[in-house]
Amino acid sequence: MLRTYKKFWRRYFDFKGRSRRSDYWWVFLINIIIYLVLATIFLLSSGLSVALNADVDNFSALTWIALILLIV
Structure with a gap:
């Protein structure tokens, strides 16, 4: 499986x-x-309520990194 991905x-x-x-x-x-995995990290690091309300002022650095990786 990983050989195929590489x-x-x-x-x-x-x-x-x-x-x-x-x-x-x-x-x-x-x-x-x-x-x-990235979506889970995003939701857990930002807190589900913060993510659902899109309150970007309360996002941590880990949340921003996970969000950027999700978009890419």
């Missing part, structure tokens, strides 16, 4: 040949897991 990033701009369907879905699954 291969994806190493051959990202190599447009020769084809990828297998399983390679695509493994990368998709790992990206979803990364997104869920």
Whole structure:
């Protein structure tokens, strides 16, 4: 699984040949897991009520980092 993810990033701009369907879905699954971890960090570091009210004055540095990574 991680080997497939590394291969994806190493051959990202190599447009020769084809990828297998399983390679695509493994990368998709790992990206979803990364997104869920970052979203959890964002919600836990900001506090759920602060995140739902979008009170950006109370965001910590960890919250801003997690939010930026989520957007990227």
